Amino acid sequence: MSEDYNDNKTIQAQSSEAISGGGSVSPDLDYVRPAEIPDQDLYHGHSFLTKWVFCQDAKVIGVQYFLLATFTGIIGLILSWLMRLQLGFPGAAGFMTAEHYYQFVTMHGMIMVVYFLTALFLGGFGNFLIPLMVGARDMVFPYLNMVSFWSFFVAVAVLLASFFVPGGPTGAGWTLYPPQTILEGTPGSGWGILLMCISLILFVAGFTMGGLNYLITVLQARTRGMTLMRMPLTVWGIFTATVLAMLAFPALLVGALMMTLDKVLQTSFFMPTILKAGEVLEYGGGSPILFQHLFWFFGHPEVYIVALPAFGIVSDLISVHARKNIFGYRMMVWAIVGIGALSFFVWAHHMYVSGMNPWFGFFFATTTLIIAVPTAMKVYNWILTLWRGNIRMNVVMLWCLGFIITFVNGGITGIFLGNVSVDVPLSDTYFVIAHFHMVMGIAPLMVIMGAVYHWFPLVSGRFLDEKLGKWHFWLTFLGAYSIYFPMHYLGFIGVPRRYFEMYDSPYMTSAVGMNEFISTAAFIVGAAQFILIYNIIKTLKTGKPAGHNPWKANSLEWLTPKVPPEHGNWGERLPVVHRWPYDFSVPGAKEDFIPQTTPPSEVAHTEAEKT
């Protein structure tokens, strides 16, 4: 499958700039350096087991990740329904006790952040798109990649098993703060927290294997002509998020391990001296704040692990469906990298009221506000990409627009919470719930949905139904706003988060109706997601066939010889890249898009030809 490089070219072109910058048409214009490394050998599965179950094809692994993450996500969704049922209509669900409520809160949070969003973006989209978009045959370590998925599978199994152990799953909140996490009286303080820690450790181990694959594939296995600055922003987003994950998950691993030891061996890493019913427990001398630091040293990059792939994907979707190059590509890349780097220096803004060193407020409020700058640049660039674009108002574009709106909304409330003096009265209220659901719940979800409608034709060869898609979008978008917008108000009047019931607090009279409204909206939005599942099942068999490159996109994943792409992606010859993936509506070009593999000589007659 190796390519023939023996073209006797004598040019000493050193960099891509020197090659593509030439003005006149000459054969040298299309020169791309020969391959540095031989083509990758792949293991092709023979049986059902090696083709679909223990498969080493990144695309299949991506779909496996996607399906399993979606499955856990639906469990998280059902948990949120139960919580909203309790909050909107207290006592409506007979079995719901305060303990159950805490357990559902905890599991909902942990599932959605780690096992749903992280796994979906990095495991799902990362596996499917990275090799295709950079022009590789597969991930660089296919076997490791397969093990990565099955570790994730076991991690999910262990997590869900905690529903069935004595005491049920842990109910300490998704942040798992000690000391209450492992003290009696907190639901699931026995088996629940233990299984949670084990599951997290497994997840981190599995993710490390996957993450190494994503990083090395992007860094070392790009195709000829594919420079870092010619990669689609999707790859940039997933790549940077993976870097963050590789450096942030260690803190979670260490925290989970020490917590396990505190639980099992009665060590006191995080456990201070505790008086329980007048009796001193065996613990003593530990520091609960330490766990919070470890957790948020992971936790804040985790926010961007979810957000950065969404940023990247939405940039590509907007560019393709507005038929315009992304505005400020380099700025977008540097913003992604900058946000990623800064995200390691902002973690304690989650801890303003924790009793940490009070001087930290200055440091972390400053860094937090600095990180808003590259984030705002990205928003401006999305809007400027849309500006005077040839916008296709299809479902994908709707999701993108929905993302921009919810993200701006959630981002602005983030600026409130980043300031210590504003955060102190607002922390632990529904304002915080509204903020992070808007910014890292709904906004990335909108991108996921857009991405599903965008790439479904690539995965299956058929379009999803547009009409159902529009129903899905409007119900989700309007419904999500109905849920989270009123929550800001609830936060302002001081309704605390994580309360099982509001009882007879004076401010609650005005909140009762609102809670009922929010809950009703939550039921509708949750149900609306099943439209997508119905849509997928329906169109898998009967959908409109998509054919090659249905969206007229430029990036490599649409340019495979077969659709859907087969194992090895590229057939006999690897693609050669000559330009960035955003050559849309180039003046003078025959069509309004120029795929990345089009050599300069073919479009040399156009007036504007510069990538």
Place this chain on the structure above:
Amino acid sequence: MSDPKIEGLALKPGFKGMAEDTSSDQTMFKGVHWGKAMMWIFLLSDTFIFSCFLISYMKGRGSTPVEWPNPSEVFALDAFGVPVPLLLIAIMTFVLITSSGTMALAVKYGYEKNRKMCGWLVLATAIGGLTFVGMQAFEWSKLIHEGVRPWENPFGAAQFGSFFFMITGFHGTHVSIGVIFLFIYAYKVFAGHYDSGKRGWFTSMKGDYVEIEILGLYWHFVDLVWVFIFAFFYLW
């Protein structure tokens, strides 16, 4: 090792070379094997794990109002009736550095395709590692015998035992995994898998002496971590 020759690209040294490598196509780390790049990134991630452990240890030790046991006395060993501070630890350090040296030479001979020499050196490294693990087991049992437990100890702050067993245990696990792989790789070297390019068990990649360097990176990292543990846990 480094210094690759790549067609159509004049590799420049220093930061200029870095800028060109980064902006070029195909690979960012020129001439670096996939497995080696992976091991480096993995070690970076692992560095963060050990850093988090040591930072936690610093926070725990720094903030306790109870007296911290004096490691110089706790880890002393009687030699000919005289207590010598940190004697065992000094020997362990010696053994680990020795094994690191043999590993470095194994990598060198591997690249020179000196199969015998490389194999023996990898085997020597494995035995050094095994000795280290054995001595650590001895140290642990001695301390447990003296009443040090993860949750308490007779010398002072309870966190002393907790951090000691956790951090050295985690490091010891790394050493043990390394020893297992060293034995496997010693076999593979002697069997000539890296001369014939025999494919590994789980991978479609062809065998190459670069795998010895990758293993070496891991082993040197284990030594590196020990340098930090030695400084922060035993000397501080």
Place this chain on the structure above:
Amino acid sequence: MSETDKQDQTTTHKIGIYLWIWGLLFVLSFFSYMVDWYQFQGMLRWSLILFFMFLKAGLIMAFFMHLFWERYALVNVLLWPMTAIACFIFLMVAEYQYTLFTRLFYFFVGG
């Protein structure tokens, strides 16, 4: 990377360099052991411990792990993330001092 190194591309490094580093590591370990033997205390102990530690770590990374001969692209990718760790350490020093202060203040002084 000097010109002579470039000439040396196809062959491996001379054995002497490894033996030198090996020997240096033993000597440095011996010195750091001596810090404990002579029971230096205070800032002197601290600075000596850290000095020998970083020297040893640097030698292992630079020569045994070949970072000295690697291209800057790899070296920089590996070293820059350490700033996050440095920041973490720096802040946790401030944090443990504050925790100790609150403990002494509230437990012993009595608030």
